[in-house]
Amino acid sequence: MQRMLRQILTSKVYEAAIETPLEEATALSAQLHNRILLKREDLQPVFSFKLRGAYNKIAHLSATEKAKGVIAASAGNHAQGVAFSALKLGLKALIVMPATTPEIKVCAVKALKAEVVLHGDSYSEAAAHCTKLAGLNGMTYIHPFDDELVIAGQGTVADEIMRQSAGKLDAVFVPVGGGGLIAGMACYLKALDPHIKVIGVEPYDSDAMYHSLKAGYPVELDAVGIFADGVAVKKVGQFTFDLCLKYVDEIIRVSTDEICGAIKSVYQATRSIVEPAGALGMAGINQYVRERKPEGQTLVAINSGANMNFERLRYIAERTLTGEQRESLFAVTIPEKPGSLRHLCSEVLEETNITEFSYRLSTREEAHIFVGVSLGGSIARTAFTERLQQQGYASTDLTDNELAKTHLRYMIGGRSPEALREKLYRFWFPERPGALTRFLADMGANWNISLFQYRTIGGDFGRVLIGLEIPAEDEAKFAHFLKALGYRYEEATSDPAYHLFL
CATH class of the missing domain: 3.40.50.1100 (Rossmann fold)
Structure with a gap:
């Protein structure tokens, strides 16, 4: 420890790196009932502590x-x-x-x-x-983590935090890949104040340090996930492992959804976007506060990097809702008959904010719906499942189903030989709580819905794609209905994409 402290205090990092700020996330602090501080290593010249x-x-x-x-x-x-x-x-x-x-x-x-x-x-x-x-x-x-001088350089992050906070800290949450950052920081923090908890954070699919500390020696993983590519390491260093074994209090593991939720948390606090590995510290704090419920503590998350392709934001935004436990996903089976969708919404979903709703006519007996609802936590999800059962609907909770979240939600649809005289329409309606339920109620039970897709996009207007089976003798009546409905719409029956895929 003494040698490492000496190397940290005599390092040459400031010939190239800057001292990054330690910022309080005021809104997050109020939300989590603890003082949340963010160490902005994403502001380095190369946007990373490395x-x-x-x-x-x-x-x-x-x-x-x-x-x-x-x-x-x-x-x-x-x-x-x-x-x-x-x-x-x-x-x-x-x-x-x-x-x-x-x-x-x-x-x-x-x-x-x-x-x-x-x-x-x-x-x-x-x-x-x-x-x-x-x-x-x-x-x-130049080894990325298992080298004394590299570890000492990373340890200067802890030196800055102690000076910037006057040492008044309860826990520091550090992203872990090979272990260089947490090894250097833990050594320094424990030397100055052994009461400060040093908590590492790893993804479930790249948790080499977690398994190594549990086993008592460096364990090599068979494979690692690449979502948080900055910590995708199969085996931690021997030197970093030895230091972590002595000075790290614990390792918290987080899911991909939790990482995405943390990226949003950091964005709301700083208006900056960190990469998945860079958000691990914040993801660890979110889980730590949710499960252990501390109050009034000072918790630090290391924003370790911000090098991310812009194109990944679409995926991250999708997974953020479940990561923050603000969206739950279900498959619901309903009888295939006019009015079934309206009945489901009025009897079960009336007071629930719907985030996604996908349905395609399959058979004339029953239909399967993919629905996203604003529910938080397992207790609320269980209660929602029971409500569905009480109304006679079979359902499956897909909130933790990787296949459903990554692929299935985008594949629902396809051609239906059962859909007769189908007309396709796009609708825009004011986005507010209960808007989708009211929209379906306005549609009534006069015509059978053969296709329905809705997904909230965070704007002022909700967008629905709907297929309706309109008998020839009802076309004039339906045209009058559309005019009276009052929503902006356009017919898409002749759209080439509709004919290719639906």
Whole structure:
């Protein structure tokens, strides 16, 4: 501990990195009944804390080592740290990155004049190739986490937090991949105040440190998830493991949905968007407060990075609702007859805010509906299931079903040979609580609904796609009905996409 403290306090990180602010998230603090502080490592020149450790290691190299250049393997953030440091010191840099690395990180490394080699699907595969290349070209290998000088560089985050908070902390939540950040921070924090809890946070599908601490030795995972690519490490370092075993209090594991919810929490607090790995600290706080219910404590989340492809935001936004426990998903079976949808909404969903509603005519006996509702937590979901059962509806809770959330919700539909004289319409109606139920009530039971799809998009107007079986003799009556309904609409029966897929 003493050697590590000395290395942290004498590190050279500030030749390249900045001291990032420790900001209070006022709204989050009020919501969670604890003082929530965010350590903004996403504001570093490379948008990640990794610059600290990389520069500290490279700056300490001998002249001979510097002349040979540096090589590193990384999922992205360490790569940028090494490339930035090498550029600043005038050194040659070669970076081996997994082929799955987000494009934004690959482009950022190339912009820093480093050579990039893409290899493998995970950090471990890239690291093995990097070691092979280092042996061939003689370049100095800069390990992303299992190196004393790298760990010391990351430990300067804790030094700043203690000064910025005057040491008045209860717990610090740290993202964990290979363990470099939490090892350095834990060593420093426990040396200054052993009462501060140091809590690591890992995704369930990349939880190498959790299993290693449980087993008592570094465990290698068979595979890792790549959603939080910044912590997708199959095996933690031996040195980082030893420090974590001594100084880390516990590891919390979180789901993909919880990470997405944390990204939103950070956005609402800072108006900045962190990457999935960067949101792990906040995800840990959310789970910690929800399950253990502390009050009046000062909790710090490390916003460790903000390098994320913009295109991923669509997926994150979808999963945020379930991650915050504000949306639950169900499959509901109803009899196939006119008025069934209206009956379901009026008898079961009348007081429930609907977020998604998908239905396609299948047979003339029964139909299956995919519905999202604003319910929070398992107790509310159980109560909703019981309400459905009391009304005679069979249902399945799909809230925790990965297949349903990732694929099924986008595949519901298809052609139906049972749909006769079907007309397709798009509707826009004012988005307010109960709006969808009132919309279905206005539609009445005069014509059979053969297709129905609704998904809230967070705007002022809800959008519905609806298919109706209109008998020839009712066409004039239906046209009058549409005019009297008062909603903006347009017919889509001739749309080529409808004919191709529905």
